[in-house]
Amino acid sequence: MSLLEIADISAFYGPSQALFGVSLSLEEGEVLALMGRNGMGKTTTLRVISRLLAHRGGTALFGGHDLARLPAYRAARLGIGLVPEGRRCFGPLSVRENLIAAARPGPWDLGRVVALFPRLGERMGQQAATLSGGEQQMLAIGRALMTNPRLLILDEATEGLAPVVRREIWEAVHRLKAETGLAIIVVDKSLGELASVADKAVIVEKGRTVWSGAFGGLSREVTAQYLGV
Amino acid sequence: MGGRRETMVNALLLAGLLAVPLWALWADEPFTITLATRVAILALAGVGLNLALGTGGLVSFGHAVFFGIGGYAMGILAFHAQNYTPLIEALSIPGTKSMPVIWAVAVLASALVALVIGALSLRTSGVYFIMITLAFGQMFYYFTISWPAYGGEDGMSIYLRNSFPGVNTLVPFNFFAISYALLLAVLLLVGRLMRAPFGLALSAARQNEARLRAVGIDPYRLRLSAFTLSGAITGLAGALYADLNRFVSPSMFSWQTSGEIMVFVILGGVGRLFGPVAGAALFILLEHFLGGISEYWHIFLGALLLGVVLFARGGLIGMLAGEEVAHD
Numbered sequence: 312m313s314l315l316e317i318a319d320i321s322a323f324y325g326p327s328q329a330l331f332g333v334s335l336s337l338e339e340g341e342v343l344a345l346m347g348r349n350g351m352g353k354t355t356t357l358r359v360i361s362r363l364l365a366h367r368g369g370t371a372l373f374g375g376h377d378l379a380r381l382p383a384y385r386a387a388r389l390g391i392g393l394v395p396e397g398r399r400c401f402g403p404l405s406v407r408e409n410l411i412a413a414a415r416p417g418p419w420d421l422g423r424v425v426a427l428f429p430r431l432g433e434r435m436g437q438q439a440a441t442l443s444g445g446e447q448q449m450l451a452i453g454r455a456l457m458t459n460p461r462l463l464i465l466d467e468a469t470e471g472l473a474p475v476v477r478r479e480i481w482e483a484v485h486r487l488k489a490e491t492g493l494a495i496i497v498v499d500k501s502l503g504e505l506a507s508v509a510d511k512a513v514i515v516e517k518g519r520t521v522w523s524g525a526f527g528g529l530s531r532e533v534t535a536q537y538l539g540v
Numbered sequence: 541m542g543g544r545r546e547t548m549v550n551a552l553l554l555a556g557l558l559a560v561p562l563w564a565l566w567a568d569e570p571f572t573i574t575l576a577t578r579v580a581i582l583a584l585a586g587v588g589l590n591l592a593l594g595t596g597g598l599v600s601f602g603h604a605v606f607f608g609i610g611g612y613a614m615g616i617l618a619f620h621a622q623n624y625t626p627l628i629e630a631l632s633i634p635g636t637k638s639m640p641v642i643w644a645v646a647v648l649a650s651a652l653v654a655l656v657i658g659a660l661s662l663r664t665s666g667v668y669f670i671m672i673t674l675a676f677g678q679m680f681y682y683f684t685i686s687w688p689a690y691g692g693e694d695g696m697s698i699y700l701r702n703s704f705p706g707v708n709t710l711v712p713f714n715f716f717a718i719s720y721a722l723l724l725a726v727l728l729l730v731g732r733l734m735r736a737p738f739g740l741a742l743s744a745a746r747q748n749e750a751r752l753r754a755v756g757i758d759p760y761r762l763r764l765s766a767f768t769l770s771g772a773i774t775g776l777a778g779a780l781y782a783d784l785n786r787f788v789s790p791s792m793f794s795w796q797t798s799g800e801i802m803v804f805v806i807l808g809g810v811g812r813l814f815g816p817v818a819g820a821a822l823f824i825l826l827e828h829f830l831g832g833i834s835e836y837w838h839i840f841l842g843a844l845l846l847g848v849v850l851f852a853r854g855g856l857i858g859m860l861a862g863e864e865v866a867h868d
Contacts, residue, residue, distance in 0.1 A: 361754055387756030399751055401744040412740035413755035458755050 314339050314494050320369035322359050329355045331518040342495045344509035352518040353498045357466050361393040362386040392460030394451045396467045402440030409439050410457050417459025424453040427483050445476030462494045546861035550814040561716045573712040579821045580719040581780045586804035586816025588773030594811030596766045597746035601798050602673030605680050606771040608793035610646035610778025615788035617642050618698045639704045650775020651768050658767035681793040695789025719780050731813050742766050809855030818856040
């Protein structure tokens with residue numbers, strides 16, 4: 312059984328339908344690139360997976376549990392760790408407090424997060440709101456890891472960051488893939504970076520899955536048609 | 541919470557609160573000791589509210605319920621003990637004048653009521669939450685007014701101070717010491733809790749609920765736990781306050797009492813651990829000195845409150861210790 316099995320889900324924001332039939336599946340330890348142009352439903356799909364938005368049609372299973380019946384906090388406890396778009400740390404809390412507020416038992420602890428992002432170790436007592444954008448992103452990833460997830464969701468994790476910081480984030484993603492059995496869903500605009508880490512890809516267009524398969528199977532025609540590159 | 545300067549301010553506050561009754565003991569001024577005892581007890585009530593209001597962002601206008609329940613727990617138990625009548629006739633359960641037993645009953649009863657009120661009111665937020673907590677307060681107020689068995693509108697007088705093992709509680713300084721020790725213990729507990737994942741998550745819930753859910757924490761349960769603990773602490777303060785006055789009345793449940801506890805918290809600094817201590821001290825000082833000049837002293841209190849809300853959001857602690865800083 313797949314770790315995550317999303318089949319033909321639809322979702323709405325009030326009366327407006329945003330997803331019309333998204334499907335994807337992910338095994339333990341796999342990295343999936345969720346792709347598509349802006350406004351096509353990537354973030355909405357991630358919000359449905361992390362239960363911040365309820366889906367109406369289709370099925371969503373995580374580790375055999377029906378996500379439709381779970382509130383967001385229960386889904387997170389099952390092992391879905393979301394790093395939302397725009398970083399979004401708890402600004403008034405310090406780095407350490409952000410990390411321990413979310414901590415749950417498991418292999419990920421403060422020491423391991425600091426080993427992944429040494430910069431955070433230097434900023435433990437600093438208020439999260441005063442960190443640079445890159446450091447806030449590292450903190451957001453660290454906070455998700457402190458919940459000891461089975462699935463890590465990175466939504467535009469390198470968006471708007473300096474190239475040197477983006478490199479650090481991508482190195483961390485590579486380390487997570489190589490050193491842990493974590494399944495990862497990545498949304499990012501950098502096709503080159505995605506190619507270096509992703510095992511499979513799903514492309515959404517106007518709220519529907521229009522292509523899925525091994526990342527290596529993405530042809531120029533497909534990327535040109537759906538991603539404009 | 542906060543930096544080194546705030547720790548200094550907090551230590552000075554505690555030292556001052558201890559120094560005043562010690563001086564009064566030396567100068568034989570028992571009334572001053574009673575004033576200091578009121579500060580300690582009202583600060584304790586404020587520490588309870590501050591956990592919900594300051595850390596959790598829950599604007600409860602019904603904390604007088606817990607203050608009153610603590611007060612009536614003491615009043616009812618002591619009333620039956622002094623009259624040698626059983627508390628529950630069928631089971632022959634007697635009243636008691638033992639402070640630790642009274643405190644335990646006050647804490648448990650107010651925690652239980654806070655759990656029920658919280659379970660209902662925390663399903664709402666904003667102005668609805670304020671109105672529901674206020675409505676519960678008024679329900680208890682009118683219930684005690686129409687409860688003749690325990691004094692109704694006139695309340696109940698208790699003729700003797702309750703007892704604490706090995707301490708003569710009738711000596712004003714001894715009763716102050718008990719109240720002060722309880723305040724210290726609760727400050728220590730709440731201080732630790734605010735730095736523990738529970739307190740941090742509670743603070744995070746105030747900032748962004750959805751973000752908290754995404755890391756696996758249910759804000760409702762978290763807030764309910766905080767509200768229950770908050771009610772229990774205010775209930776303990778109510779039991780002590782009733783013991784200090786040896787009198788309980790429905791006014792302990794009134795919305796004015798809820799408002800006064802909120803005033804201590806705002807004056808001292810919302811969300812600052814020692815805010816209620818500073819706020820209660822300032823309130824009692826104003827009441828004592830301005831109250832001697834004019835019976836309309838609340839006008840000055842109102843002006844001060846306006847000034848704090850408009851110009852010093854961190855309250856007295858914020859003015860003395862500066863902005864709140866993140867902690868290591």
